[in-house]
Amino acid sequence: MSRLGHLLGYRLAGRPLLRLQRRRDERRLDSLRSGPDRPLEPPLRSIARMKEMMSGHYLEGRHASGVRPVAWVTSGASTEILLTLGFFVIYPENHAALCGARRRAQHLCEVAEDAGYSRDICSYARTDLGALLSGETPVGRLPRPDLLLCCTNICQTVLYWYRVLADHFGCPLVLVDTPFQYGPQPQPHEVAYVRRQLEEIVPVAERVAGRPFSEQEFTAIVARAKEASETWLEILERARHRPSPLTAFDAFTHLGPIVDLRGEQATTDYYRGLLAEIDRRIAAGIGAVREERYRVLWDNLPIWYRIGPLSQWLAARGVNVVASTYAHAWGELAPLMDPLHPFESMARVYLHPILNRSAGQKLEAMRGMVDDFSADGVILHSDRSCKPYSLGQIDQRDGLVNQTGVPALLLEADHNDPRSFSEEQAASRLEAFVEMLGG
């Protein structure tokens, strides 16, 4: 039945319908025109394909159980190994962000809180646990995992969260523990530690998948993941152009495939298409913000439930948030990937995301981005739910102001729980910040 469901619901009916929907979306996007009353250019046309890809992914998820082995993984985890073994991969964080963007997160958080989960824990975790407990999700249904893969390179929270999932599902939990990088370069024993853990994923995943691991296929997938990540980085770097052809909010929206579908050929193709569209914008002199007066760097996760209003509000004041430390995290490590030495290089890659590096190194990275993107200011989203990203921001803000001379704002909010966001307070702080940009 599950194979039939997969064939009918996903392959024969679902995918063609999504293709049709994409064409309809593209026609609608083509009909949109910029105008003086619109501070933002119409969205990039590629968004229709991105929606098709992500909807297709979640649609396949509905029918994946029993057809493909299913793994739930953290966003910083090494999925290339799982893809080699044919796993269907779900990222609970991405699912939670999707719930946030569709304004479903608060309700799901409340479901988790009713079950005893504190409001002080990560709102991604609460959103997903709420979805798990209630069975409610905007994607229809999430497939039950056969394997959980947790990598601590984004936070320790994911381990606490995945322990809860392991208790709930009773399936194996594989851990890749990545020592936090207080210094600029990983120590040899840290690289060896991560490498061995990556290698140890293989026998567990083989057992679950019921098929042997192919080094050759793995190398090919790492190569595709590298290419997709490099293309993603190229896309983000196009924002150095004045006016910038995209905003960081666009980047947040187009992030899904590089997180969820990294290593698949379709993802690389998609980002090549997006890059070409952006280059056409540059050639035509089109900026994402109609009158780009100020360029700003964003730090930390997006405020998913306010992406649209916030980008409109800022664009109306001539502010383009041109880059973010968050979206860059999936591109900046591309040069470290080496398909010829996949385990060794992936160990370095997975040790090195910005969230696994010290507060001082993060400040260093932000200073570099202020220069690279000619930013006039920085918004640091002080994210109540994400302690590892947020702790250190007070000193980072001071460092940015003192060392680069640009204004920097600490904006209190939460990436997924709207109850920790005060519209009025945020507006008045942002107003003052924009005035400083003008000063």
Place this chain on the structure above:
Amino acid sequence: MTNSLRCPTRAEVVARVQAAGRRVAAVLPYHYPRALLRAHGFHPVEVWGPPGVPRDEGGRHFQAYTCDIVVRATSFLLRGGLDGVDAILVPHTCDALQGMGSVLGDFVRPTPPVLTLYLPRSRRPVDHEFLVAELRRLGEALAAISGRVPAPADWEAAFAAEDAADRALADLYARREGLAVTDREFYTVVRSREFLPAEDFVALAGSLAAGDPPGGVPVMLSGIVAEPLDLFDHLSAMGARVVADDLASGRRRVYPLQDGGDPHTRLATRLLGGPPDPTRGDPIAARARHLREQMGAAGARGLVIYDPKFCEPELFDVPLLRRHLSAAGLPVLHVEVELTGSLTQQTLTRLEAFVETLR
């Protein structure tokens, strides 16, 4: 009762240790290799806040939603509370302490060097191998400060002293029902291990008088740290008695002892051998089983999980611990407190109501 129980303060110990020519390392919670520090000539003095220190100075570096221990410890440091120590060691216990180690090392840059120790999140052979190498790295950092690489005799002496103290701590728990001490007195001694030299701790633990402990509704205490110590007076006044604990500042640090072999290997084996612990990635079911067994052995009728605000490792486990333990007929109360030096009326009322239900 041992009303004569006299325990020196941390400041007194620091002064005494330094006068004897030894170095002092301030250590943040909570797993770390005591014998390694000792072999390198350092005496560890732990910093758990401390309670009552205002958050103000720490609040200039950390947001309001940051763990109280981290914020108050930073305040304590900035107020000069750690002046004179030779090193600050921040074990990587959680994201909050990660942030503290990072901010201290990169921005605050106190006079004593800030050292870190990454603790692996599982107990597999690969974790053990990593921890051995990580302890070697920490040893090299200590040697760079002290200018002293421990000789075999230093290691031997360090293990002899710290093993004796660890044995005394384990023995203290084993003798709990045969000690004529209040909970406050018992935990005053347990927690003196945080700063007393090993020899002094052994002497203090051995000085407790044998006899019947006070009566009361038996409860088990889990969580991070039972601060303020007035908590025990309040529980006693409510008619409760703490018969077992799973505190990070308590029984979670009763490690199995190993004899002989390479010192770093021995320390890694010890550190990874403690009871189930949320900061180590142990399965929640294993932790629940451990708690159930401890409660059964001690006759505890209920579990109080007592945490500082914003403690994610603890918070994630609470609903499932409650479910697993309730299924075994063991009720659970979760209390979150700020380390202000006193307990709120609301907390006391919740504790009192919980104790009432256990009678």
